[in-house]
Amino acid sequence: MIPSPRFFTGPTEKLAQNLLGMLLVHETSxxxxxxxxxxxxxxxxxxxxxxxxxxxxxxRNEAMFGRAGTSYIYLIYGMYHCFNVVSGxxxxxxxxxxxxxxxxxxxxxMQARRRTKRxxxxxxxxxxxxxxxxxxxxxxxxxGITPESNGACLRESRLRIEKSGVRxxxxxxxxxxxxxxxxxxxxxxxxxxxxxxxxxx
DNA sequence: TGGCAGATTTTA
DNA sequence: AAAATCTGCCAA
Numbered sequence: 001m002i003p004s005p006r007f008f009t010g011p012t013e014k015l016a017q018n019l020l021g022m023l024l025v026h027e028t029s030x031x032x033x034x035x036x037x038x039x040x041x042x043x044x045x046x047x048x049x050x051x052x053x054x055x056x057x058x059x060r061n062e063a064m065f066g067r068a069g070t071s072y073i074y075l076i077y078g079m080y081h082c083f084n085v086v087s088g089x090x091x092x093x094x095x096x097x098x099x100x101x102x103x104x105x106x107x108x109x110m111q112a113r114r115r116t117k118r119x120x121x122x123x124x125x126x127x128x129x130x131x132x133x134x135x136x137x138x139x140x141x142x143x144g145i146t147p148e149s150n151g152a153c154l155r156e157s158r159l160r161i162e163k164s165g166v167r168x169x170x171x172x173x174x175x176x177x178x179x180x181x182x183x184x185x186x187x188x189x190x191x192x193x194x195x196x197x198x199x200x201x
Numbered sequence: 202t203g204g205c206a207g208a209t210t211t212t213a
Numbered sequence: 214a215a216a217a218t219c220t221g222c223c224a225a
Binding site (some may be wrong): 043076078079080082084097135136137138141177178179180 | 206207208209210212
């Protein structure tokens with residue numbers, strides 16, 4: 001079930017919480033994979049020095065200024081990509097970073113995609129399901145998300161957000177965001193309490 | 202124009 | 214702990 005356009009248009013802190021429990025789906029020729037969102041972070045256009053939009057638009061962060069409900073995918077540290085759901089008003093530059101998933105469909109394909117170049121000696125994956133998508137770079141690899149989907153509408157693309165069929169009652173915890181050095185005072189990270197698929201720290 | 206920090210992950 | 218390696222910002 002696809003959420004209405006309305007779903008994406010509220011305050012970004014709210015969307016970050018509402019995305020918890022939703023399904024992130026990617027359909028490719030390799031197959032369909034999906035995961036339940038268990039950890040998110042909000043990035044705001046006002047008073048948020050950690051937000052990519054804070055210093056204005058560049059070629060890299062352009063998609064972040066697009067319509068709510070589209071994707072913002074960017075290269076980080078020259079080698080990984082992070083996936084965001086664009087939020088806020090068009091032109092503002094707000095987004096929700098998806099940090100971790102509970103893998104639901106296509107676990108084998110995820111394992112194959114996560115396979116590293118140099119197998120570690122003696123101890124190569126398969127990963128535990130908990131280690132498959134427990135980080136923003138990891139889930140992008142596991143789902144096969146590429147920059148080609150940057151700016152795409154997440155309601156009608158093969159990369160999309162769906163409402164999960166089952167509803168679990170999980171309480172949401174809040175903390176400062178991970179991996180940043182500015183804006184640590186802002187409690188804009190949201191995750192399901194005691195959920196084993198959430199990223200570390 | 203060069204150096205470096207950065208919403209990360211893997212390997213030693 | 215340190216590498217891998219791209220982008221944008223600022224003068225360390």
